[in-house]
Amino acid sequence: MGRKILTEHINVPGIQGYDAYRQHGGYRSVEKALKMAPNDIVEEVKKSGLRGRGGAGFPTGMKWSFIDKKSGRPRHLVCNADESEPGTFKDRYMMEKIPHLLVEGMITSSIALEANLSYIYIRGEYMWVYRILERAINEAYAKGWLGKNIQGSGYDLDLYVTCGAGAYICGEETALIESLEGKRGNPRIKPPFPAVVGLYGNPTVVNNVETIMDIPWIVMNGGEEFAKIGIGKSTGTKLISASGHIRKPGVYEIDLSISVEEFVMSDEYLGGMYSDRPLKACVPGGSSVPILPAELLFKTAKGEQRMMTYESMSDGGFATGSMIGSGGFIVYDDTTCVVRNTWNFARFYHHESCGQCSPCREGTGWMEKILYRLENGYGTQEDIDLLWDIQRKIEGNTICPLGDAAAWPVAAAIRHFRHEFEYHVRYPEKIKDRKHFEYEPWEKVKHLMGSKEAVAV
Amino acid sequence: MPKVTIDGVSIEVEAGTTILNAARKIGGDLVPPAMCYYSKLKGSGGKCRVCLVEISKGSEANPNPMPKLQASCCTPIADGMEVKNMTSQKVQDMRKGVVEFLLINHPLDCPICDQAGECDLQNLGFDYGAQTTRYQEGRRTFDKIDIGDKIQLHMTRCILCYRCTYVADQLTPHRDHGVLNRGDASEISTYISHAIDNDFSGNMIDVCPVGALTDKTFRFKSRVWFLKPYRAHRQCSHEKCNGQVDLWMFGNDVYRVTARKDEYHEVESFICNECRFDHKNKADWTIEGPRKLEKWSVINQGKYMKRTAEVNIDTEKALLLGRDQDRKRISMVAPEEAKKK
Ligand SMILES: Cc1cc2nc3c(=O)[nH]c(=O)nc-3n(C[C@H](O)[C@H](O)[C@H](O)COP(=O)(O)O)c2cc1C
Ligand code: SF4
Ligand code: SF4
Ligand code: FES
Numbered sequence: 001m002g003r004k005i006l007t008e009h010i011n012v013p014g015i016q017g018y019d020a021y022r023q024h025g026g027y028r029s030v031e032k033a034l035k036m037a038p039n040d041i042v043e044e045v046k047k048s049g050l051r052g053r054g055g056a057g058f059p060t061g062m063k064w065s066f067i068d069k070k071s072g073r074p075r076h077l078v079c080n081a082d083e084s085e086p087g088t089f090k091d092r093y094m095m096e097k098i099p100h101l102l103v104e105g106m107i108t109s110s111i112a113l114e115a116n117l118s119y120i121y122i123r124g125e126y127m128w129v130y131r132i133l134e135r136a137i138n139e140a141y142a143k144g145w146l147g148k149n150i151q152g153s154g155y156d157l158d159l160y161v162t163c164g165a166g167a168y169i170c171g172e173e174t175a176l177i178e179s180l181e182g183k184r185g186n187p188r189i190k191p192p193f194p195a196v197v198g199l200y201g202n203p204t205v206v207n208n209v210e211t212i213m214d215i216p217w218i219v220m221n222g223g224e225e226f227a228k229i230g231i232g233k234s235t236g237t238k239l240i241s242a243s244g245h246i247r248k249p250g251v252y253e254i255d256l257s258i259s260v261e262e263f264v265m266s267d268e269y270l271g272g273m274y275s276d277r278p279l280k281a282c283v284p285g286g287s288s289v290p291i292l293p294a295e296l297l298f299k300t301a302k303g304e305q306r307m308m309t310y311e312s313m314s315d316g317g318f319a320t321g322s323m324i325g326s327g328g329f330i331v332y333d334d335t336t337c338v339v340r341n342t343w344n345f346a347r348f349y350h351h352e353s354c355g356q357c358s359p360c361r362e363g364t365g366w367m368e369k370i371l372y373r374l375e376n377g378y379g380t381q382e383d384i385d386l387l388w389d390i391q392r393k394i395e396g397n398t399i400c401p402l403g404d405a406a407a408w409p410v411a412a413a414i415r416h417f418r419h420e421f422e423y424h425v426r427y428p429e430k431i432k433d434r435k436h437f438e439y440e441p442w443e444k445v446k447h448l449m450g451s452k453e454a455v456a457v
Numbered sequence: 458m459p460k461v462t463i464d465g466v467s468i469e470v471e472a473g474t475t476i477l478n479a480a481r482k483i484g485g486d487l488v489p490p491a492m493c494y495y496s497k498l499k500g501s502g503g504k505c506r507v508c509l510v511e512i513s514k515g516s517e518a519n520p521n522p523m524p525k526l527q528a529s530c531c532t533p534i535a536d537g538m539e540v541k542n543m544t545s546q547k548v549q550d551m552r553k554g555v556v557e558f559l560l561i562n563h564p565l566d567c568p569i570c571d572q573a574g575e576c577d578l579q580n581l582g583f584d585y586g587a588q589t590t591r592y593q594e595g596r597r598t599f600d601k602i603d604i605g606d607k608i609q610l611h612m613t614r615c616i617l618c619y620r621c622t623y624v625a626d627q628l629t630p631h632r633d634h635g636v637l638n639r640g641d642a643s644e645i646s647t648y649i650s651h652a653i654d655n656d657f658s659g660n661m662i663d664v665c666p667v668g669a670l671t672d673k674t675f676r677f678k679s680r681v682w683f684l685k686p687y688r689a690h691r692q693c694s695h696e697k698c699n700g701q702v703d704l705w706m707f708g709n710d711v712y713r714v715t716a717r718k719d720e721y722h723e724v725e726s727f728i729c730n731e732c733r734f735d736h737k738n739k740a741d742w743t744i745e746g747p748r749k750l751e752k753w754s755v756i757n758q759g760k761y762m763k764r765t766a767e768v769n770i771d772t773e774k775a776l777l778l779g780r781d782q783d784r785k786r787i788s789m790v791a792p793e794e795a796k797k798k
Binding site for chain 1: 502503505524526531551554555557558561562591592617638641642643
């Protein structure tokens with residue numbers, strides 16, 4: 001059994017409410033933090049090695065130390081609860097089940113950053129979660145954890161929860177800030193980074209829900225204790241939202257030290273493949289990260305065991321690795337059509353591009369159209385190369401990483417599953433039915449494609 | 458002052474200058490193209506990505522190259538930075554890609570577009586465009602909306618550079634239009650077809666790099682290269698307008714009035730709508746002389762520069778002659794008549 005930092009009390013009856021939460025040690029980190037020097041808390045977080053759980057994995061302590069405290073401008077902490085990455089649903093689960101942990105984390109983190117006005121930005125589709133958080137915040141105000149002169153310490157903090165209008169791009173931190181300011185959610189051009197010029201022009205830190213929820217534990221138990229869990233630079237525990245063809249989908253809190261094989265196959269976690277079909281591929285970190293074929297999932301290209309850590313997951317770069325990303329772990333069995341899956345992702349990014357920069361605005365739509373053609377049997381061999389060329393011209397040339405996120409899944413699908421794209425081109429009558437791989441999985445039709453194995457590009 | 462080297466040419470510029478502006482100080486072919494950046498509009502730039510350059514050396518302090526190409530219009534220089542634009546194969550390749558992206562949904566209706574001849578996208582397409590398209594799907598179209606009696610909006614031609622929204626934000630008292638929707642469905646629009654009506658709105662036409670915003674009082678009147686631009690001014694009563702314009706004339710007729718533009722096609726000073734739309738009469742203006750044109754400009758037709766010494770408004774004859782020659786060359790005889798002959 002791994003350590004449970006976030007989910008320890010999740011099944012306690014009534015933990016959604018203040019009383020039960022307080023009885024189980026809630027808000028103690030605020031009491032402790034109020035007695036600490038703010039910079040000591042930042043040091044503690046630095047020591048913990050906690051890395052941002054929103055996707056990029058940037059060390060949180062370092063991010064906090066960048067915040068401009070000298071200019072004398074007011075500072076803000078913003079919690080990114082815009083979770084909209086396909087395959088990721090951990091933040092919602094946590095906020096629904098134990099909303100006070102987020103409120104407590106927000107207060108403790110705001111103390112560390114010396115912020116007096118903080119926000120939670122939640123996606124519009126999570127309206128009921130918004131209400132849950134509102135209630136929790138009201139309770140915290142009533143009990144004197146928020147507002148003026150918190151617990152007689154002289155420290156003031158106001159916390160608001162704000163609702164987005166349903167745009168994935170508003171999860172990007174600068175777009176989120178624009179949206180919070182009441183503007184169109186277009187990502188800003190960086191630099192300046194939010195730590196210098198953020199919300200209303202003030203220094204701002206944007207952190208993911210899970211990152212913030214880790215803070216109370218770190219304050220209570222110390223950063224070193226946190227760093228003891230996990231391997232190397234992947235410290236602590238991580239929430240994984242598991243979905244797809246597995247026996248037990250759901251949200252899991254894992255130590256960042258177990259192997260992928262254990263995670264997928266053991267009964268403690270995912271419980272193996274659904275109806276024992278063979279594993280075909282896995283998207284380990286939400287739709288933006290490269291897809292991994294079965295042979296590269298449990299073992300890296302070097303033949304080492306792949307672990308659930310930031311480093312091991314990205315071992316081999318994009319050629320043979322992937323990323324842990326936001327922890328949206330999607331498992332596919334052999335009935336899945338990778339072309340269809342890639343098209344589905346491409347459709348998402350096409351729909352969610354903000355339309356500011358040309359490569360992403362035009363390229364995402366173009367890729368979707370080509371993938372649609374391929375998926376429906378109207379594609380040509382050149383289309384596959386064209387697709388490769390388009391993704392290459394989007395990646396790295398855009399304002400925000402959504403362009404990259406749109407390009408990577410397409411690139412990885414072509415890299416590892418080119419044979420399936422070619423199958424779609426050469427046997428259009430066989431793939432007409434969208435369930436074609438359910439009737440005839442790839443293993444059964446592979447001989448049609450000759451002896452040629454997957455060609456890496 | 459920090460020193461930056463662009464395509465092997467070094468220059469010292471003030472700290473905080475962007476790469477694009479440093480390149481413009483040097484001038485010549487090494488200046489990256491810009492479709493969305495506009496030096497007179499605060500906050501513009503960073504969107505079109507045609508100005509991407511390679512930074513082969515970050516700075517003296519940190520000489521590592523930057524892994525990604527950077528938008529030169531919004532990347533400040535650092536001391537000792539080395540930038541590659543025309544000399545970088547990667548930049549040329551990616552720029553071709555960006556131009557292709559800009560063109561896949563562009564209607565390419567240059568033959569009926571008033572911007573043709575002074576269109577930045579045409580120039581860019583000439584330099585970086587492909588001969589054929591790899592795009593097979595239908596091009597995007599938009600419902601037509603009316604934004605008032607002076608300005609024509611052709612949304613299909615728009616490249617979403619956002620310049621016109623900055624004009625509205627920074628020059629006019631209130632903004633009536635903006636970007637609706639997102640992704641490739643984004644469109645410039647007024648909220649619920651509300652007409653744009655204020656004294657400086659006409660400048661949107663000038664900043665628009667393509668033919669998405671054109672002058673209704675000039676629409677379909679003439680191709681720009683049949684007109685001759687003259688520097689002219691008038692006493693303008695509007696406090697923010699200095700009345701300094703370019704008159705586009707055919708013979709003694711004023712066909713249109715625009716603000717003066719510099720070599721990067723940026724407006725020198727913005728003009729009011731009265732000057733632009735309501736004074737199409739030569740008598741209203743004091744003419745200073747012909748405007749200088751770049752030697753490769755189609756407006757120039759390879760002839761105009763020679764004449765800059767003498768101010769000659771009576772150019773009609775010469776122009777008509779030129780047209781006649783063109784006509785003979787292009788042969789506008791209908792096919793049936795040609796058969797009869
Ligand atoms: C297109 C895009 C969407 C994003 N969506 C989210 C999101 O839904 N939730 C989130 O926490 N971070 C999201 N991020 C990452 C944020 O920009 C930012 O890195 C994160 O909130 C930082 O928090 P962390 O340091 O705690 O990870 C997104 C980034 C991009 C580029
Ligand atoms: S990459 Fe896409 S989502 Fe990001 S700023 Fe550019 S157009 Fe918008
Ligand atoms: S209408 Fe013209 S100026 Fe406005 S965004 Fe489109 S291309 Fe740019
Ligand atoms: S001019 Fe730099 S991105 Fe458009």
